[in-house]
Amino acid sequence: MVYAQPKVLTPSRNDVLVLTPWLAPIIWEGTFNIDILNEQFRLQNTTVGLTVFAIKKYVVFLKLFLESAEQRFMVGHKVTYYVFTDRPADVPQVPLGAGRKLVVLTVRNYTRWQDVSMHRMEMISRFSEQRFLHEVDYLVCADVDMKFSDHVGVEILSALFGTLHPGFYSSSREAFTYERRLKSQAYIPRDEGDFYYAGGFFGGSVVEVHRLTKACHQAMVEDKANGIEAVWHDESHLNKYLLYHKPTKVLSPEYVWDQKLLGWPSIMKKLRYVAVPKNHQAIRN
Amino acid sequence: MARRRLALGLAFCLLASTSLWFLWGYVEDLLLVSYLPYYLPCPALFNMKLQFRQKSFQPVTKLQYPQPMLLEHRPTELLTLTPWLAPIISEGTFNPELLQNMYQPLNLTIGVTVFAVGKYTCFIRPFLESAEKFFMRGYQVHYYLFTHNPAAVPRVLLGPGRLLSIIPIQGHSQWEEISMRRMETINKHIANRAHQEVDYLFCLDVDMVFHNPWGPETLGDLVAAIHPGYFAVSRQQFPYERRQLSAAFVADNEGDFYYGGAVFGGRVARVYEFTRGCHMGILADKANGIMAAWQEESHLNRHFIWHKPSKVLSPEYLWDDRKPQPPSLKLIRFSTVEKDNSWLRS
Numbered sequence: 315m316v317y318a319q320p321k322v323l324t325p326s327r328n329d330v331l332v333l334t335p336w337l338a339p340i341i342w343e344g345t346f347n348i349d350i351l352n353e354q355f356r357l358q359n360t361t362v363g364l365t366v367f368a369i370k371k372y373v374v375f376l377k378l379f380l381e382s383a384e385q386r387f388m389v390g391h392k393v394t395y396y397v398f399t400d401r402p403a404d405v406p407q408v409p410l411g412a413g414r415k416l417v418v419l420t421v422r423n424y425t426r427w428q429d430v431s432m433h434r435m436e437m438i439s440r441f442s443e444q445r446f447l448h449e450v451d452y453l454v455c456a457d458v459d460m461k462f463s464d465h466v467g468v469e470i471l472s473a474l475f476g477t478l479h480p481g482f483y484s485s486s487r488e489a490f491t492y493e494r495r496l497k498s499q500a501y502i503p504r505d506e507g508d509f510y511y512a513g514g515f516f517g518g519s520v521v522e523v524h525r526l527t528k529a530c531h532q533a534m535v536e537d538k539a540n541g542i543e544a545v546w547h548d549e550s551h552l553n554k555y556l557l558y559h560k561p562t563k564v565l566s567p568e569y570v571w572d573q574k575l576l577g578w579p580s581i582m583k584k585l586r587y588v589a590v591p592k593n594h595q596a597i598r599n
Numbered sequence: 600m601a602r603r604r605l606a607l608g609l610a611f612c613l614l615a616s617t618s619l620w621f622l623w624g625y626v627e628d629l630l631l632v633s634y635l636p637y638y639l640p641c642p643a644l645f646n647m648k649l650q651f652r653q654k655s656f657q658p659v660t661k662l663q664y665p666q667p668m669l670l671e672h673r674p675t676e677l678l679t680l681t682p683w684l685a686p687i688i689s690e691g692t693f694n695p696e697l698l699q700n701m702y703q704p705l706n707l708t709i710g711v712t713v714f715a716v717g718k719y720t721c722f723i724r725p726f727l728e729s730a731e732k733f734f735m736r737g738y739q740v741h742y743y744l745f746t747h748n749p750a751a752v753p754r755v756l757l758g759p760g761r762l763l764s765i766i767p768i769q770g771h772s773q774w775e776e777i778s779m780r781r782m783e784t785i786n787k788h789i790a791n792r793a794h795q796e797v798d799y800l801f802c803l804d805v806d807m808v809f810h811n812p813w814g815p816e817t818l819g820d821l822v823a824a825i826h827p828g829y830f831a832v833s834r835q836q837f838p839y840e841r842r843q844l845s846a847a848f849v850a851d852n853e854g855d856f857y858y859g860g861a862v863f864g865g866r867v868a869r870v871y872e873f874t875r876g877c878h879m880g881i882l883a884d885k886a887n888g889i890m891a892a893w894q895e896e897s898h899l900n901r902h903f904i905w906h907k908p909s910k911v912l913s914p915e916y917l918w919d920d921r922k923p924q925p926p927s928l929k930l931i932r933f934s935t936v937e938k939d940n941s942w943l944r945s
Contacts, residue, residue, distance in 0.1 A: 316852050316853075317682070319833060319834045319854065319855065320678060320681055320682050320855055320856070321678060322677060322678050322687075322825060322830040322831065322856065322913075323676065323677065323678070323830070323831055323927060324678060325676070325677065325678050325679065326678065326680060326682075329670070330669060330670060331667060331668060331669050331670075332679055332680045333679045333680055333686055333692050333693075334667055335664070335667050335693055335694035335697055336693070336694065336697050336698060336701060337686045337688070337692070337693050337698070337816060337910075339680050339684045339686065340669075341684070345680050345682075345684070346680075346682055346683070346684050347682035347683065350682055350683045350907070351683055351684070354683065354907070469684065478669070483669055483670075484669065484670055486666060487666045505663065506661070506663075507666065508666065508667055509667070509669070558659055559659075560659065560701065563684070581670070
């Protein structure tokens, strides 16, 4: 394979940090050569699972999510979409490319949207053990009210990855919306914290995702028993987990963005996975 | 008349072929590198199913450290990430306390292979003494010292949890041979012992000294170090093996970095596979009567193009003291000892 030589004295990006202090790569456009990575992962015959929850009215997001994933998510690699829904009949028929399949997993719904969001951890944890371990190598856990607007590929895959929340990538740790009440399992003191990770896009190897989702679920059960609910629900618990179990890759906000709220700053060379406009009142009922 | 012609013709052919045969024999001796007789090791040894030690990650304990600054206003001088997303380790890219916090609880044992054959035994003391000060402080370390002359190994005081094993090997009159056999020796050593004794293995040259800390920032699945002589030049100028006949051949448009043969390592399983690959290349070359330009370093470089390292050490980890230290390299940790090659290799 022919490609340009990497230059030791020329950093790939000089406007952003590309390596965390614990030596996890931070993935920005320009830091990676997708051809080298594609070859490495194809040689392993990598299969990627993508979990997405479409509960109650959220089924309406599935078509655009899946169609855009077909165009941009792990193209050229084996993919299994795991669609968790309480309305299997409403899952749209989206034509899938070669080596890609869709599995519908019927689950219960919850009345409160916060509970729907939080119980994703429990469901992913349970299915990881039962199924995902035998079917895929990596799991990507994504929000459904989004679309893939640019390439999202094997550059994200590693043992455990989190994504920088687009609202906080330039904030200092005191401003992160961590859970700040000591009573909660998700509590993080003001002088701790590396990044604020987004609850809508995380993943890793099946083993590590299982560990993470199980730990988060147990922490949420504990919180419920103590009569407290973390300020940002599963996202708060995710942040607690990733503080003490450092991710092996961190994805830049290119991988979770909201163009309506945040525009398109020059630091973002690509917007890969973006929010789809939604009416919060209507959709959350 | 015709029969006479035939007889003459046949005699001429016989004479020509005989003299050509003699000529070839003479030229062959000139062309071939003179190799010592080399036994082919049992192939089964290279492909053994070994039970490697397993470790899983533990959570970090609470630690106070400054928040990582995502939006750098000061450009870094060195590339810190390869195009295949392997970190390039240099001072300032990592937080040593944080890494210590993450790795210490894993109770790891780090192995080091080092070869001291012939006059190279004189380097053992400075190597070991400096390693005791700077190499993987706070971890269990097992030095595997391969030498033809165990009696020449000096007594060096080692800290707690640190062991030295002296393993006798055959010496050789040709230094190239000694150098190249290391791949096979390391591979067999892993199969015989190291896979049960250590989690990570580093293979280091002995004619070097540690000057600054070398810690868990260097641990990875497969680790290479950038050669200090070639980090600022383009790949066409890398001293790869350029003859197509060699198994170590690298074309002009190939290559990422030029890695030094003096430092490589990783998880024991990966080092086992890597040394096997390099050694097979060395054997293939022997069969074809060729020796790569920089011996096993050429094969190492060929293999690191195919099997990219998961972590790359900057020239801080493999320096040449004869070179002036550039401002982009902040902390030289491991570098060559001044030596007289002609005396050493005689």
